[in-house]
Amino acid sequence: MDMDKPLSELTRNRLLHAGGEVFAERGFRTATVREICRRAKVNIASVNYHFSSKEELYASVLEYAYQQASSAFPNDPGATGEDTPERRLHNFIRNFLSRLLYEGRPAWYGMLMAREIVEPTGALDRIIERAIRPLHESLAGIVRDIVGEQTSGAKITRCVLSILGQCLFYRHARPVIARLHPSIHYEDKDIERTAAHIAEFTLAALRHLSKQGRKR
Amino acid sequence: MDMDKPLSELTRNRLLHAGGEVFAERGFRTATVREICRRAKVNIASVNYHFSSKEELYASVLEYAYQQASSAFPNDPGATGEDTPERRLHNFIRNFLSRLLYEGRPAWYGMLMAREIVEPTGALDRIIERAIRPLHESLAGIVRDIVGEQTSGAKITRCVLSILGQCLFYRHARPVIARLHPSIHYEDKDIERTAAHIAEFTLAALRHLSKQGRKR
DNA sequence: TTGACATTAAAACGTGTGTTTAATACGATA
DNA sequence: TATCGTATTAAACACACGTTTTAATGTCAA
Numbered sequence: 001m002d003m004d005k006p007l008s009e010l011t012r013n014r015l016l017h018a019g020g021e022v023f024a025e026r027g028f029r030t031a032t033v034r035e036i037c038r039r040a041k042v043n044i045a046s047v048n049y050h051f052s053s054k055e056e057l058y059a060s061v062l063e064y065a066y067q068q069a070s071s072a073f074p075n076d077p078g079a080t081g082e083d084t085p086e087r088r089l090h091n092f093i094r095n096f097l098s099r100l101l102y103e104g105r106p107a108w109y110g111m112l113m114a115r116e117i118v119e120p121t122g123a124l125d126r127i128i129e130r131a132i133r134p135l136h137e138s139l140a141g142i143v144r145d146i147v148g149e150q151t152s153g154a155k156i157t158r159c160v161l162s163i164l165g166q167c168l169f170y171r172h173a174r175p176v177i178a179r180l181h182p183s184i185h186y187e188d189k190d191i192e193r194t195a196a197h198i199a200e201f202t203l204a205a206l207r208h209l210s211k212q213g214r215k216r
Numbered sequence: 217m218d219m220d221k222p223l224s225e226l227t228r229n230r231l232l233h234a235g236g237e238v239f240a241e242r243g244f245r246t247a248t249v250r251e252i253c254r255r256a257k258v259n260i261a262s263v264n265y266h267f268s269s270k271e272e273l274y275a276s277v278l279e280y281a282y283q284q285a286s287s288a289f290p291n292d293p294g295a296t297g298e299d300t301p302e303r304r305l306h307n308f309i310r311n312f313l314s315r316l317l318y319e320g321r322p323a324w325y326g327m328l329m330a331r332e333i334v335e336p337t338g339a340l341d342r343i344i345e346r347a348i349r350p351l352h353e354s355l356a357g358i359v360r361d362i363v364g365e366q367t368s369g370a371k372i373t374r375c376v377l378s379i380l381g382q383c384l385f386y387r388h389a390r391p392v393i394a395r396l397h398p399s400i401h402y403e404d405k406d407i408e409r410t411a412a413h414i415a416e417f418t419l420a421a422l423r424h425l426s427k428q429g430r431k432r
Numbered sequence: 433t434t435g436a437c438a439t440t441a442a443a444a445c446g447t448g449t450g451t452t453t454a455a456t457a458c459g460a461t462a
Numbered sequence: 463t464a465t466c467g468t469a470t471t472a473a474a475c476a477c478a479c480g481t482t483t484t485a486a487t488g489t490c491a492a
Contacts, residue, residue: 011469011470029245029246030245032448032449032450033449033450033451034448034449034450042470042471043470043471043472044450044451044471044472045451045452045453045470045471045472046469046470046471047450047451048450048451048452049468049469049470050469053450053451054449054450054451117388117389117391117392118334118335118388118389119334119335120391120392124391124392124395125395128392128395128396132392132396133396136396154399155413157397157400158410158413158417159417161382161385161386161393161397162382162385162413162414162417164385164389165381165382165383165384165385165386165389166377166378166381166382167381168381168385168388168389169377169378169380169381169384169385170377170381172333172334172384172388173333173334173380173381173384175333175336175340176333176336176340176344176348177377179340179341179344180344180348180349180352181373181377183370184373194374197371197374197378198378200421200424200425201374201375201378201421201425202421204420204421204423204424204425205416205417205418205420205421205424207420207424208416208420208423208424209416209417209420227439227440248478248479248480249479249480249481250478250479250480258440258441259440259441259442260441260442260480260481261439261440261441261442261481261482261483262439262440262441263480263481264480264481264482265438265439265440266439269480269481270479270480270481
């Protein structure tokens with residue numbers, strides 16, 4: 001989408017796109033309507049005309065980003081019935097990381113979700129039901145397939161949180177990681193490397209739990 | 217410290233304490249000087265008189281909280297030479313979690329640090345050198361003792377990030393976890409339970425890596 | 433008691449924010 | 463072309479923020 005051609009674009013769409021960028025970069029609170037309008041090259045009153053309020057714009061951006069993300073990054077791309085649970089776990093992790101760390105339009109939702117987790121707004125409940133809970137359940141299914149049915153639900157929950165925590169840390173602590181470990185990058189093959197580590201670390205833990213479960 | 221006895225307290229200390237609370241709850245940007253002064257029951261100009269600016273107050277709060285935290289939660293309490301690396305890891309995790317999740321004065325630093333990680337301010341570099349890097353190195357030492365000297369530094373770094381990510385997730389995603397898993401609480405024995413899980417999960421992964429290392 | 437300095441307080445300042453208002457422009461239709 | 467509904471815009475509003483200013487008050491030593 002070319003921002004230099006105002007005559008060919010609808011104002012509303014431009015606000016959605018600029019809003020996606022700015023909210024993803026800054027989060028809801030720090031993002032300003034003026035910055036969004038500046039990027040969209042529209043008058044500041046347009047936000048209230050088209051969206052009523054900054055909050056409604058944010059809600060609409062979330063909806064739009066969700067639609068975009070659903071097709072670009074499905075939750076469980078490996079669920080073809082042919083992959084092993086181990087492979088599905090690895091795919092899940094790589095997929096989730098890509099959403100969080102990739103910097104382009106389809107990544108808005110991942111970034112918006114990561115921000116919402118640590119800086120909750122009124123939209124948190126909707127994001128939980130729309131994205132986080134399904135994510136959690138999908139991952140829980142994979143974990144259960146690996147550790148077996150004898151492992152308690154509470155234990156599986158803990159494992160899911162451990163996996164999500166590892167992944168999200170690379171998003172949330174990015175400035176810190178950049179300072180402590182400049183060799184860790186965020187291009188495609190680095191995301192692959194990160195996913196491989198998390199998958200290996202996690203699989204080892206899950207196999208241990210699987211054996212633990214079988215001892216009872 | 218009793219906020220209802222203004223005559224017995226110095227204004228500066230009251231601002232430090234109220235600032236500690238508000239910055240920990242809200243983060244630097246969202247915290248307001250007016251809220252801090254309201255809690256401290258002092259006039260708003262006092263911040264500029266005693267601390268020059270909101271930023272200087274923040275920096276002083278960090279310093280004060282750091283002093284408090286250093287005695288209450290030493291980094292490696294198990295380093296008496298008698299504990300096994302496995303036990304030291306468990307102690308480290310429990311200790312770190314306590315800092316992050318316990319809600320009382322000594323926890324300010326952990327909470328401030330957790331916030332700074334996801335919402336960096338000008339104080340980030342200082343916090344990295346003061347707290348995060350030492351934390352990282354301490355943990356890296358423990359990890360190395362478990363996996364052995366043949367494991368690469370890069371791999372150890374990844375493991376450290378995996379451990380920190382698991383712990384910090386409970387802090388950063390607290391509102392989400394509260395909604396998805398209301399049975400996960402944050403009292404002392406719950407922190408213990410969380411630490412036990414993370415330690416078990418992590419030890420299993422590290423033992424796997426230890427064996428991997430020995431195969432080469 | 434006086435004077436110097438420190439501290440506190442109220443009011444105001446300067447700037448930024450999201451929102452509102454009224455005027456104008458635009459596009460479609462009769 | 464005129465009319466009407468919609469969209470856009472500039473200016474203003476109301477409020478919040480961190481900071482400054484100024485005057486009053488408190489404290490302490492001589």
